[in-house]
Amino acid sequence: MATPLSADKVVKALKDEGVKIVEHKNWRTHNRNSAGAWGPVHGVMVHHTVTSGTASSVDLCYNGHSSLPGPLCHGVIAKDGTVYLVGHGRANHAGSGDRAVLDAVIAEGKLPPDQKADTDGNKHFYGFECVNLGDNKDPWPAEQVEAIVRASAALLRAHGWGKSGDTSVIGHLEWQPGKIDPRGPGVSMGDIRKRVSERLKHPADWSPGGSNPPHEEDDVPKRTLYGTTGDYTQTLRPGSWTTLKFDRKYGGKGWETKTPEPSVAFGACYYSTTVAVRASGLSRGQELQIRVAHYAEKDGGGFERTGGMPINSPVHDGGDAHFTYAWNGHLSGSRRLRVEVAQYGDEPIVIDYVRAETLYWSS
DSSP states (O other): OOOOOOOHHHHHHHHHHTTTEEEETTGGGOGGGGGSSOOOOOOEEEEEOOOHHHHHEEEEEEEETEEEESOOOSSOTTTTTTTEEOOOOOTTTTTTOOOOHHHHHHTOOOOOOOOOOEEETTEEEEEHHHHHOOSSOOOOHHHHHHHHHHHHHHHHHTTTTOOSTTTTTEEGGGGGTTTOOSTTTTTTHHHHHHHHHHHTOOTTTGGGGGGGTTTOOOOOEEEEEEEEEOOOOOOOOSSSSSOOOOOOOHEEESSSEEEEEOOEEESSSEEEEEEEEEEEEEEEEEEEEEEEEEEEEOOTSSSEEEOOOBBBOOOOEEEEEEEEEEEEEEEEETOOOEEEEEEEESSSSEEEEEEEEEEEEEE
16 A cells, blocks of 8 residues: 655656656646545556647646536656646546556566456546657657656655556557557557666666766756747837747757747746847937846746846837847746847837857756
8 A cells, every 4th residue: 555655756656757747827726636535545646648848738737628627637747858747736647447457566576468347446546647649649758758757757666666567558449349549659558668667777877878867967058949939029119028929949950930029938948049130220328228037837837937037128229229238047847938128119110030048958
């Protein structure tokens, strides 16, 4: 009989195993405990989301939908291997499954075919939803599968499971008749169990072949680069702050046009951001203010400003002007960094070029 780990112990176990995590909203108190008990827990269950996109998948698993309230799992594993923690307690992920399978998980024995749906799985399993369409075409990147292995091993290690077998980790398809997840190129529950079993023979910080863990940080920062196309302009009315948007992104192989969006960096990270802005229509002595600001997701949807860096206030002698400024700071949790500008002339001015380059180190 295993009592579920506390939220703090879940975080510690995952970090010790080399898993990069993001604590999403109030995940520590977000659960379905009002609908029934959570525990004793006996294993880990792996799913796919049948969605694409990290942010939307995390939101769905946190909030749920009209027919199934969230959380829909305990953690969402993105394609880059990041684990977003979205719930702690009972979660709507496993549904009803075969008691014989649960008995095999408890005994760490050979899994029988799942033929019945007579036992509440939400009570007994940790659940990870992995971002994948589940169409048997959407690939599973190596970083994502490695995160499944490490996250599963972390919980098994913390509970002392996996000593006499490796069936403490199962797929949804092995629990409930008719389920197919996880499936697709690059994923196999047999392979995952084999790798989990191997990890548990070594210390938590072990890396196969002596390689670094997939998210071990060093002094080399990552980089984002956003900009605007020549035909994309933004008008600034006098006396109010405007959040600038970017309609293209540098993807490593060149610039890609995208739906205009405002965020240039995403937490949790330390960042160094340089922003260049070109404005037209300025009058002599007119002040233009520019800053970067931190935004957090609101429970009801959307984002709200939570703070920012010092304001720069150049004064121009009229006409067109190009300003460049830099800020250093830290984003916590799942916050985002955005660029804001304001002007205090008598007439609107036009921003016809913006470029934001950010170097960031995960924290």
